[in-house]
Amino acid sequence: MRKARIAYGGAIHEATEWQGQLLVDDGRIVDENEVTWLTPIEPRTVFALGLNYADHAAELAFTAPSEPLVFLKGPHTFIGHQGFTRRPADISYMHYECELAVIIGKTARNVKKEDAYNYVKGYSVANDYAIRDYLENYYRPNLRVKNRDAATPFGPWMVDAQDVVDPMSLKLTTHVNNKLVQEGTTSDMIFDIPTLIAYLSSFMTLSENDVILTGTPKGSVDTAVGDVVVTEIEGIGRLVNTIIGDESFINR
The missing domain is CATH 2.30.30.370 (FAH)
Incomplete structure (x- = not known):
């Protein structure tokens, strides 16, 4: 459903x-x-993965990490389907990131990998925009890169976990102004969903409506004001977002 x-x-x-x-x-x-x-749920703690696709790490000339690279996102970063995301006028590179969002369904602590899917409520689509101008390095994205207001479209649907046969074999695509610019599959994740749940729950408690953003494949390129960006995941949903500029805001 x-x-x-x-x-x-x-x-x-x-x-x-x-x-x-x-x-x-x-x-x-x-x-x-x-x-x-x-947003399909009101997210609680949100964990985002850096460099979790082998092709994306290679694209950036980085060695694949040996341990999940995780950072946190605040609640005001999220907006719904058909929303608007601001591109600041003083930056030179802002790119989309199509990501599978994993929504936790119940309290999880010290979960074994083989039991991890029992703790998943459902799946959704996220577009976790990044502004590279603010990036310290790919191993430590700072707050301005990943926590800007309305910079992470999320939705439109939450698909029940039982309706997704294999979340580790889903096609991801991004189109900008109807042009295909990013394509990949969740099978290319370095750390799969059970590994991420087991890793996170080994040192902290996960709760219902916590969200794991599982990373993005290669193909992230710069966007411009006016671009319509569509991130889509097979069987999960099609998420549409439009980029607007500073001129739309009174307080710049």
């Missing part, structure tokens, strides 16, 4: 996909373009 959170008719609702439309939790059926899309 595909589930979403939306704003419609002055209220926030949960909704499910229904014959190309949305079935709202109050029984109404509405078109997708009639609603404001929110």
Whole structure:
């Protein structure tokens, strides 16, 4: 089942996909373009992976890490499907990152790899924009690179874990203005989903609605104001985002 959170008719609702439309939790059926899309869950602690795809590490001329490279993201970084992301006027390189989002479903501590999928509630799509101008190095992305307001579109759906047969064999693509610019598969992750859950839960407690952003394959290139960026993962969803500039804001 595909589930979403939306704003419609002055209220926030949960909704499910229904014959190309949305079935709202109050029984109404509405078109997708009639609603404001929110993130599919309200994320708690969000863990993001750096250099977790072998081809992406090679693209950047880095040796693949021997241990997961994890950093945290704040709640204000996230926006929903069809949202707008700001590109500051004083930067030279801002790129998309199509990522599989793993949503934790229950408290997890010291989880064994063979049991890890039992702790997954569902999956979604994230586009974790990065501004390379602010990057210290790829092993330590600083706050301005990955924690800018509204710089991580997330959604539109959460797909129930039981409906995803093999999350480690999903195709990922990114299109910018209808042009294919990034393509990969989750099978190229250096650290797979069970490994990440076991690793994180070995030293801290994971809770429901914690999220793991599992990294991106090669093909991240610069974007510009006005670009429409579509990140898509096979069987999970198609996430649309538009880049806007400083001129859209009063306080620059």
